[in-house]
Amino acid sequence: MSTYSVRSGDTLSAIAQRYHTTVGALAQANGIKNPNLILAGQKLTVPGGGSAPSAGAGSYTVRSGDTLSGIAQRHGTTVSALAQANGIRNPDFIQVGQKLSIPGKGGASAPSAPASGGSYTVRSGDTLSGIAQRYGTTVSALAQANGISNPNLIQVGQKLRVPAGDHYQPAPSKPSTGGAGPVTGPGNEPGSKGGVSLAQLRRIMPNLSQAKAEQYLPHVNRAMAEAGINTPKRQAAFLAQLAHESGEFRYMEEIASGAAYEGRRDLGNTQPGDGVRFKGRGPIQLTGRSNYRAAGQALGIDLENNPKRAADPDVGFRTAAWFWNSRNLNQYADAGNFREVTRRINGGYNGLASREAYYQRALDVLG
Template identity: 75%
Template structure:
C-alpha cells in the first residue's frame, strides 16, 4: 500500500434500458472525469445497458478515450449551447458545478486545463462548455466562525458545515490541512448550520459513538454483519459505536460512501479480525521513507488499525490531525476508538469520498492498495454493501 499503509499478510447485471427500442444507438468517447453512471444519465440510458452493449464487465472501470456505443440514447440531456463563465465560490466542487450546469466534470476539466478535478480555487474563473444554465443559482452564504476542539479534523469540520477542506484552508491561510490547533479560531466560508450540533469528539481517550448502534446516519449491527458475515454479533456490538463515530466525523455519511469504506475495511482487516499487522514490523526497520529513523522504529510503528497505519511519520501525521499523541503511544492505533479514526483520516486525506460518490470503486482500491491486489474480494464486499445499504 502507498504512503506506508500496508495490509496484513492475507490474500488480498444490470437490466438494459427498457426504452432502447425507441432510439437509435449513439457513440460517445470517454472524457477525463467521466463515469458510466454520468454518461448514462446524460443520454437517458442505463449503466447496465451501456455495459452490456460494450462488453464491460466492471462498470466502475472505463478508460479516457474509450469509444462507447450508447444504446437507447435519447441525446445528451444538456446539449452544448455555447460556453458560460463561472467564478468558483467557497465550498464549490467541480462535480457540484457540473451538476448545476448540466455538463460533466471531464468537460469542464478539459476546457480549463485542469489536471486534478479535485483541486479548484476560490475565485478561479471557469469556462463551462455546453452549459444549460445553473439549476440553482443561489448566492454563497455568509461565513461562520468555529473554534477547534480536541479531536477535530478539518475534513470533519468541513463536513459538519457543508463546505470543503480547501475552502476553509484558503480562508484561514492553512498550508497543511492535516495540522490544526485546539483553540484555533476558524472562519468557515459558505458554511451552513452544523449538521451535528452535539459536542466535539474527544481524544485520546475513548470516543463516544452514537447513543445506539445504527443511529445518527450510521449502520446497524444487522447491516454490518450482513456485509461481513464472519463477524460475530458480540464483536459487531463492541466495534460499531467507534466505527459509526469515525464515519460521521469523516463525512462518510451516504450509502455509497459507507459501502465503499466498509468494503475496503472488510478486505484489509479480514472482517475486523486483524487490527494489528501479523508480522513483527522488523522489515520496516531503517525505512526513512516511513520516517523510521530511530532504532526499533520498525517494530514500534508496525501496521495497526483496519487500514494499517505504518511508520513513525504516518503515526505522527495521523496523531496531529486527530489530536492524539500516537507517536509516543503507537499501540493506541490498534484500539477501535482510535483505529477507525485513523482509517477515516486516511480516507479523507486521499479524498476518497469523491470517488465513492462517483461510484469509482476501482480508483479507491488503487489508492488504498497501490494496485489491485484482492480486487475480487474487495468488489464482492462492495457489491454486498451496496445491496445491504441501498447505495
C-alpha cells in the same frame, strides 16, 4: 454426508465443531481455499454427517475457535444470557477449556423498554449497544445521557439513565482540527445518512461475530460521521475496504513483527526499533513513524509516543477515516469509482475481486 446453509455470524471452525468434524475436512469437502471467508447462504457439504447439539440448559466446554456468540447461537440462547450466567465481563474473552453454564433457551428475558425514559443497572455481560437496542435508543444517546466517553467501558452495578427512545437526539460530533488528512466532514449536508445498524454491519461482514459487531459498531459510526462518510455510496466503499483490509475486523494489528520496516526513511522510521514500534495497526493499517505522527496530529492524540493506541477500536477506526480523507476518497466513492478507491488505498489492485464483492454486498444492504 449432510449439508449446511451458512448463516450470518457463522465461522468454519464453529460449524466444524458443531458437526464433530474439522476445519480441514470442511474446507476440502467444499473446495474452500480461505477458511476465514465463507458467505451467508453458502451451502456446505458436511463430511461425516454429524448432528448439531440441541438447544437448552446444560454446560459446554470452550474449544479452539469458539466465540461466545457462536456458542450462544448453537445453544439457542444469547450472548448476554451466557455472559450473565457465567460472570463474563468481556464477551470477547473466553478461554479454551473453560466450562460454561448454558442457560435455558433464550436466557434471561430483557426488561421492557420504558415509554418515556428510565434507569437501568448494568449487569455482567451487558454492552452499551445491547442496552441501547433493548430500550429502543442509541449508543450515542446513552453515552451522552450518562457522560460516557468510552462506550466500551461500563461497570457492573453502574446506574444508567435511559433516554426516551425516539425523542432523544445525540449531540453532534466535535470536529477534529489540525494535521494532514482532517477527519472532519460535512455531517449535516443535505441527504446525509446516519451510521449503519448492527444488522447491516453483520450482513456486509457475514463472518463478524455479534460480540465483535457490538464492540466495534459505535466506533465505526463515530469515525464515519467525523469523516463525512455519510451516504450509502461512501459507507459502502469505506466498509468494503475495511472488511478486506482487516479480515472483517479480525486483524487490528499486523501479524508480522514490523522488523521489515526498520530503517524505512520513506515511512519516517529513522530511529532504532521504529520498524517494530510503528508496525501496521488499525483496520487500514497505519504504518511508519511519519504516518503515526500525522494521524495523531489530525486526531489530537499523541500516537507517536503511544503507537499501540492505533490498534484500539476508538482510535483505529478514526485513523482509517483520517487515511480515507487524506486521499480524498469520498469524491471517488461519490462517483462510484471503486477501482480508484482501491488503488489509492492499496497502491494497486491486490484483492480487487474480494473488495468488489464486499462493495456490492454493502451497496445492496445500504441501498
